[in-house]
Amino acid sequence: MRKTMNGGRRAPKIGDVARAAGVSVATVSRALSAPDKLKSETREKVMAAVAELGYTPNSVARQLRVGSSRLVLVIVPRRTNPPFFSEVLHGIDVTLAEAGYVLITGYMEGREHDLRLIELAASGHVAGLLTISGELPRAPGRSILDAGLPAVAVCADPKVDGLPAVLLDDERAAAMQVEHLLSLGHRRLFYVSGPAGNYNEVTRHRGIVRAIEKAGLGRNALVEHRGDYTFAGGVAGADAYLALADRPTGVVCGNDESAIAFVKTVRAAGLRVPEDLSLIGFDGIELADFCEPTLSTIAQPRFALGATGARLLVDLLAGADRADLLPRSGKILMQGRLLARDSSRAAN
Amino acid sequence: MRKTMNGGRRAPKIGDVARAAGVSVATVSRALSAPDKLKSETREKVMAAVAELGYTPNSVARQLRVGSSRLVLVIVPRRTNPPFFSEVLHGIDVTLAEAGYVLITGYMEGREHDLRLIELAASGHVAGLLTISGELPRAPGRSILDAGLPAVAVCADPKVDGLPAVLLDDERAAAMQVEHLLSLGHRRLFYVSGPAGNYNEVTRHRGIVRAIEKAGLGRNALVEHRGDYTFAGGVAGADAYLALADRPTGVVCGNDESAIAFVKTVRAAGLRVPEDLSLIGFDGIELADFCEPTLSTIAQPRFALGATGARLLVDLLAGADRADLLPRSGKILMQGRLLARDSSRAAN
DNA sequence: ACCATTGATGTAATCGATTACAGAAGCTGT
DNA sequence: ACAGCTTCTGTAATCGATTACATCAATGGT
Numbered sequence: 001m002r003k004t005m006n007g008g009r010r011a012p013k014i015g016d017v018a019r020a021a022g023v024s025v026a027t028v029s030r031a032l033s034a035p036d037k038l039k040s041e042t043r044e045k046v047m048a049a050v051a052e053l054g055y056t057p058n059s060v061a062r063q064l065r066v067g068s069s070r071l072v073l074v075i076v077p078r079r080t081n082p083p084f085f086s087e088v089l090h091g092i093d094v095t096l097a098e099a100g101y102v103l104i105t106g107y108m109e110g111r112e113h114d115l116r117l118i119e120l121a122a123s124g125h126v127a128g129l130l131t132i133s134g135e136l137p138r139a140p141g142r143s144i145l146d147a148g149l150p151a152v153a154v155c156a157d158p159k160v161d162g163l164p165a166v167l168l169d170d171e172r173a174a175a176m177q178v179e180h181l182l183s184l185g186h187r188r189l190f191y192v193s194g195p196a197g198n199y200n201e202v203t204r205h206r207g208i209v210r211a212i213e214k215a216g217l218g219r220n221a222l223v224e225h226r227g228d229y230t231f232a233g234g235v236a237g238a239d240a241y242l243a244l245a246d247r248p249t250g251v252v253c254g255n256d257e258s259a260i261a262f263v264k265t266v267r268a269a270g271l272r273v274p275e276d277l278s279l280i281g282f283d284g285i286e287l288a289d290f291c292e293p294t295l296s297t298i299a300q301p302r303f304a305l306g307a308t309g310a311r312l313l314v315d316l317l318a319g320a321d322r323a324d325l326l327p328r329s330g331k332i333l334m335q336g337r338l339l340a341r342d343s344s345r346a347a348n
Numbered sequence: 349m350r351k352t353m354n355g356g357r358r359a360p361k362i363g364d365v366a367r368a369a370g371v372s373v374a375t376v377s378r379a380l381s382a383p384d385k386l387k388s389e390t391r392e393k394v395m396a397a398v399a400e401l402g403y404t405p406n407s408v409a410r411q412l413r414v415g416s417s418r419l420v421l422v423i424v425p426r427r428t429n430p431p432f433f434s435e436v437l438h439g440i441d442v443t444l445a446e447a448g449y450v451l452i453t454g455y456m457e458g459r460e461h462d463l464r465l466i467e468l469a470a471s472g473h474v475a476g477l478l479t480i481s482g483e484l485p486r487a488p489g490r491s492i493l494d495a496g497l498p499a500v501a502v503c504a505d506p507k508v509d510g511l512p513a514v515l516l517d518d519e520r521a522a523a524m525q526v527e528h529l530l531s532l533g534h535r536r537l538f539y540v541s542g543p544a545g546n547y548n549e550v551t552r553h554r555g556i557v558r559a560i561e562k563a564g565l566g567r568n569a570l571v572e573h574r575g576d577y578t579f580a581g582g583v584a585g586a587d588a589y590l591a592l593a594d595r596p597t598g599v600v601c602g603n604d605e606s607a608i609a610f611v612k613t614v615r616a617a618g619l620r621v622p623e624d625l626s627l628i629g630f631d632g633i634e635l636a637d638f639c640e641p642t643l644s645t646i647a648q649p650r651f652a653l654g655a656t657g658a659r660l661l662v663d664l665l666a667g668a669d670r671a672d673l674l675p676r677s678g679k680i681l682m683q684g685r686l687l688a689r690d691s692s693r694a695a696n
Numbered sequence: 697a698c699c700a701t702t703g704a705t706g707t708a709a710t711c712g713a714t715t716a717c718a719g720a721a722g723c724t725g726t
Numbered sequence: 727a728c729a730g731c732t733t734c735t736g737t738a739a740t741c742g743a744t745t746a747c748a749t750c751a752a753t754g755g756t
Contacts, residue, residue: 011470011472011495011496013741013742013743014742014743014744015742023705023706024705024706024707025706025707025742025743025744026705026706026707026708026744026745027704027705027706028743029743029744029745030704030705030744030745033744037703037704037705038704038705039703039704039705042704042705054490054494056467056470056471056495057471057742057743058412058471058472058741058742058743059467059471059472059473059743060408060411060412060417060471060472060473060741060742060743061412061472061711061741061742061743061744062742062743062744063408063711063743064406064408064409064412064710064711064712064713064741064742064743064744065710065711065742065743065744065745066711066743066744066745067711069408071473078438082430082431082433082434083430083431085430086430089455090426090455093455093457093461094457094461097457097460097461097464102454102464102465102468103454103455104452104453104454105452105453106450106451106452107437107438107441107451109441109442109445112445113441113442113445116445116450117450119404119407120407120450122359122404123404123405123406123407123408124359124406124407124408124409124712125407125408125419125473142402146402147359147404148359231638260638261638264638264640268640287635290579290608290609290612292612292616361711361712361713362712362713362714363712371735371736372735372736372737373712373713373714373736373737374714374715374735374736374737374738375734375735375736377713377714377715378714378715378734378735381714385733385734385735386734386735387733387734387735390734390735405712405713406711406712406713407713408711408712408713409711409712409713409714409741410712410713410714411713411741412711412712412713412714412740412741412742412743413712413713413714413715413740413741414713414714414715414741415741472742697756698755698756699754699755699756700753700754700755701752701753701754701755702751702752702753702754703750703751703752703753704749704750704751704752705748705749705750705751706747706748706749706750707746707747707748707749708745708746708747708748709744709745709746709747710743710744710745710746711742711743711744712741713740713741714739714740714741715738715739715740716737716738716739716740717736717737717738717739718735718736718737718738719734719735719736719737720733720734720735720736721732721733721734721735722731722732722733722734723730723731723732723733724729724730724731724732725728725729725730725731726727726728726729
């Protein structure tokens with residue numbers, strides 16, 4: 001099989017350009033990477049030959065020689081919320097591109113497959129790593145960090161000790177959910193949580209409890225129900241809510257997906273939102289603005305989370321000192337934004 | 349800056365392994381790529397040293413030497429439906445991994461950024477290309493195909509002449525929408541289309557018209573409204589529908605998103621689905637099963653589309669003859685599947 | 697007129713693997 | 727014991743760029 005298909009011509013190499021321009025390969029290389037070291041006359045001669053032949057440097061060879069790559073591998077878990085992460089990826093991509101890097105995504109699927117990602121990282125192709133779930137591919141006796149690549153976690157508490165992270169200030173954001181409902185006059189709240197032990201859940205739960213304490217309400221102002229951030233979990237939460245004798249008028253959901261399921265379920269049971277109960281979600285997904293009624297929620301700064309994480313990695317790759325970029329905790333917290341929409345209104 | 353962080357040790361090279369095992373570099377290389385050419389005793393000695401040192405071959409060097417890569421670049425347009433494509437990507441990823449390739453995704457953002465992708469392809473890092481929108485990054489005077497990489501389009505009509513493609517049989521699928529509603533006894537249909545000129549729209553429209561003709565109904569059995577596959581387009585379509593004096597009882601939507609918007613809008617106007625009108629969407633997105641009422645639709649075989657496209661590329665990369673893998677049209681068509689749910693029922 | 701200095705370019709070593717070829721070792725049959 | 731094989735392993739060329747160092751020309755100062 002021919003290696004190239006464009007008319008049988010093989011890709012031009014630096015030597016071809018040198019010959020065409022009547023100079024040495026060193027001069028061609030310099031024309032491309034350090035143009036001001038050349039006499040402008042020579043430079044133009046080389047550039048003309050480059051354009052003429054359609055030369056693109058073979059960056060595999062370049063990488064082998066200089067030992068550094070312009071590729072950043074972003075680890076994306078398979079089981080995740082695509083609309084949410086697509087916007088985070090966008091922020092990462094734009095930031096990396098501005099800094100001259102190329103984003104490549106590696107999906108974590110499972111054991112055998114993930115080994116491939118570890119090898120990719122160890123193989124010298126990749127300059128740095130980002131993970132958007134806090135997790136990294138693992139294999140028995142091997143870690144993707146063995147290769148010594150700089151790495152940053154975005155949007156999640158890193159499962160790896162000491163990994164720098166950029167994430168939402170979950171405690172504050174959850175407090176904002178509570179404060180919103182309390183400010184509307186609701187005095188008792190129902191909470192559909194995330195899965196037990198989950199970092200987001202633990203942190204947000206703390207924010208909720210503290211906000212209630214701070215408002216001077218007792219612990220019985222909060223009725224909790226264990227959810228799991230899924231649609232089905234929202235349905236189950238609503239069923240539990242409907243079964244209560246004395247229902248709180250405010251509902252805090254762990255995310256928008258379960259909030260939408262909650263609304264759908266209580267409406268099917270004859271309750272009206274927001275007339276009978278006010279509800280607030282978490283995440284700010286697109287759908288939250290399309291559903292009926294539109295959903296009050298806390299929007300995560302998705303683009304900014306990705307962009308900030310990527311910026312941090314780029315600075316690390318440039319050799320900046322970790323201590324100069326990060327607080328001692330190793331975590332940069334970003335703030336959520338309250339979107340007050342139709343699913344919440346003043347208690348009567 | 350130190351290159352590695354794992355205690356200052358640099359990554360072991362093939363020479364280090366050779367020394368540790370007391371053999372030559374050629375033997376180490378063979379132990380890894382052609383184990384049966386070695387005496388088992390030697391092989392085990394080498395493998396022990398490999399494990400001991402935690403050696404991973406530098407695939408940048410390998411690639412430079414052998415001239416072939418195991419990376420496949422998947423071109424993903426930024427403006428696209430993430431939940432839909434994430435499942436397609438999954439199919440691609442699994443298939444490529446089985447064949448020993450690694451998937452990397454490149455997002456198309458716009459001119460300057462896309463140039464980076466062209467350079468990545470020309471740089472020797474990449475073995476082959478997949479596009480999931482039919483489009484490829486372009487820059488003045490350059491095409492990503494100049495590098496001569498094998499390429500395949502999935503899920504879309506290729507905008508590039510002669511690019512092999514794997515896509516849905518849109519004409520048949522659209523005909524299935526019509527047949528479903530006709531079989532339920534609806535005799536007049538309202539159609540919320542996709543944007544004018546769009547390949548999917550043109551092809552599906554043909555399927556709809558032919559299905560109606562085949563049923564012996566006249567052209568006036570179909571009322572058409574120009575949509576654009578968005579939520580807002582669905583709202584506008586519903587408004588047009590509501591303004592009709594004599595409303596058809598069957599509604600065909602170009603996709604699920606606009607179908608959901610349509611339902612929401614007509615219900616707000618007091619109509620009931622499916623009591624007053626039956627409706628069918630297109631795509632089979634998750635949400636179609638969560639909304640109220642659950643949406644009848646045509647599910648695209650998303651995983652299979654990705655897997656089949658990736659399989660095709662892998663075969664091409666292995667040197668298979670294009671003519672042996674593809675029909676003369678250059679397109680492999682896959683069938684949609686009817687999901688009859690609550691939004692459609694027998695006409696009364 | 698000559699040496700020192702600067703600037704521009706060329707020569708060749710280098711990155712870390714793969715692999716053609718050569719050479720060594722072990723067998724077999726006579 | 728030796729030619730003729732086979733089987734295994736080692737030596738060194740190679741992939742295409744970058745870059746340290748060498749070379750050469752031009753310039754300036756005295």
